[in-house]
Amino acid sequence: MSSFSRRGVLAGMTGLTTMASAGLAAEEVGQLAAANGPAKPFPLSQVRLRPSIFLDSVETNKRYLLSLDPDRLLHNFHLFAGIAPKGAKYGGWEAQGIAGHSLGHYQSALSLVFAQTGDSRFRDRSLAISRELAAVQAGHGDGYAGATTVDRDGKTVDGKAVFEELRRGDIRTSGFGLNDGWVPIYTYHKVFAGALDSHLHCQDSVALDVAIGLADYLGTIIEGLSDDQVQQILVAEHGGINESYAELYARTGNARWLKIAERLRHRAVLDPLAQGRDELNGKHANTQIPKLIGLARLYEVAPSEQHRHDSAGAAMFFWDTVTRDHSYVIGGNSNYEHFGEPRKLAGRLGQQTCEACNSYNMLKLSRHLYGWTGDARYFDFYERAHLNHIMSQQHPATGMYSYFTPLASGFGRVRSTPDNSFWCCVGSGMESHSKHGDSIWWHRDDRVLVNLYYPSSLDWTEKGVQIEMDTGFPFKDRVRIHLVKANAAVDLGLRVPLWCAAPRIRINGKPARAKIANRYLMLDQLAAGDVIDLTLPMGLHHQTMPDDDRILAYLYGPMVLAADLGPSDKPRDQYFDPVVVSGSAKDGVRQVGGEPVFALGGQSRPKELMLKPFFNQHDNRTAVYFRHFTPTQWTAAEAGYLANAREQAEALARTIDTIRLGEMQPERDHAFSGTPNTGTVEHLAERGRVVMKGFFQFKLAIRPGPVELRVVYAGPDRHRDFAILVNGEPLVRERLAGEPTVQRNIVSYPLPDHLLSGRDITVRFEANSDQWVTVYECRTVAGGKAPST
Known part of the structure; x- marks a missing residue:
């Protein structure tokens, strides 16, 4: 078992290259096609899944679709x-x-x-x-x-x-x-x-x-x-x-x-991308990705020189930028549905990371770009995102889908209901789990290419070729490919994943050597009846955040690992996010038996934790990312870290309800309304609403007993004058006095007992003139004064 570290969320692991200067991405289309050759997927109708988690997923999805x-x-x-x-x-x-x-x-x-x-x-x-x-x-x-x-x-x-x-x-x-x-x-x-x-x-x-x-x-x-x-x-x-x-x-x-x-063509977004500029910060992620898929298809159906640069070039630059600078270890992107600053991910770990629709669309875009270039790196990403994000989205028993995939420690996945959700990610989820066979088998002219090692069969009727592939993927490293039928000699190309350092191959039971070209094992002149046994050894490795190399995630081969923090339907049994204390990230990590399960050993805090594949921990609270301390660093940091973590846990435990202002779904969930001028604003990773002349209001749940309203304002917004009303009654005339010293200014307002008789309250921000104060978040908190964070 090899163990090594590669920095970057995706750049090291998937081998994504930088194409950041204007026009370079368009040139790459021709350059890569010349080196590797364009490829075409086999029609889905020619592929059948064999017994595996992928076939199980399709069968589960079929039951839901028929219901x-x-x-x-x-x-x-x-x-x-x-x-x-x-x-x-x-x-x-x-x-x-x-x-x-x-x-x-x-x-x-x-x-x-x-x-x-x-x-x-x-x-x-x-x-x-x-x-x-x-x-x-x-x-x-x-x-x-x-x-x-x-x-x-x-x-x-x-x-x-x-x-x-x-x-x-x-x-x-x-x-x-x-x-x-x-x-x-x-x-x-x-x-x-x-x-x-x-x-x-x-x-x-x-x-x-x-x-x-x-x-x-x-x-x-x-x-x-x-x-x-x-x-x-x-x-x-x-x-x-x-x-x-x-x-x-x-x-x-x-x-x-x-x-x-x-x-x-939405010029405001697509023209900067065609010119090699990343202006994605603050933009709603899944609004943008389909625009690039459209450009990719436009280039394919009308491959003019202009479309080669403006369409293909923009699509390739966008893909590189998102996968390298805006994506998490599971391949998903976005926090609260939005892109943030490039390569600034350490502070963007929450319960609403990685919207499923985004990965659904990024995989579609990857197929287009691979088809033009035949470059294996697109399938390094595809495999990562499909296995760790898309396969985590659907509950294997109920068939229900998640909207977000939380990467903050201690959260589990929230699923749809059969007939009362129908979020965007339910729609894309219906599609994602209907087509797990669509990207396994490709061909470049007459050479059959295998890009994903999912158990399946191919019936290339035009050529009289039938191939069966059986694997234990992703849990096992062995692949058997049987050339069942062939009217003539068949050439194969088998992708070597970037996580595999030393593939081994046998043909008809005998060790064989194969030329590796552009990360494909090339096998020529195979005949009907030939059996290829391929071993793709998996190793434990880890990745760190691009902006903080002390925050890391573990992987085993293609699988992201996560600590099991207990069932999602039970309260957390830990009051702070787990950390790793060791000389190096790999120290003391040991595999348990022959399964992809690892013990972190005595170096994990607050207790020994087990790492398991993330995607199939469907009913667990998990920890994907860990802060790493050396023993010396932990001695200095332990007391403050634990005190802060305890304070956060107590605040979270006392939270009754929360609304993120400026975010589409939270506002809809809380019956948001207001005058037209109370528009959304963006500040780095945070969105909010501006208090202008007029009002905005929303509902928040409450419960019996003392309750406080906790409001998060933009730190620099001081010396303002506006009112907060609750159920139509004035609560406070707020002026936000004082000097701005922090980026976020958190104020708690005790709620009078007579306002707490119902199940919810209506909170209203109102001003007689434009105040230009930004409200990021409001929450109702039970008990005493909510702590500042």
């Missing part, structure tokens, strides 16, 4: 088209303004499952949805099909009203709002993409007609607006709408769709 009622997902579509609904609408996001996005993901997932398994029940459902959407379009008479809603004159109405306002040039945008609608074009894209997937995987001609109708309706709006007006629309999150138009062009050859795809 859903398409008519309930179609409720608003039918209603707004004048068709009597056939089922009651679902809850969660499907009962809110973003209704309809789940149907698009659902149709994509059905189509993918049919391609992955051949189970006709999923094709039949997808075909039926296409026909319902065609009827919806006929009801509207103009190609529109949607389920979003918007408030107008105190009533909830068909979200189509937003699109018609855009047609007239009435455009009002914010990060997630478009004319007061919740990401309507984002939702429209999901329906569009679902139709395209049904056409591709289910040979669904009606779905193509639906996609064309959707494209035409929105296209007539875009075509009637100026470029500046289109750019104003694109300020609001719009998903991968540019990708769908590029894909429709590829399917139909109609240049109209290509022109619209080119116009749907």
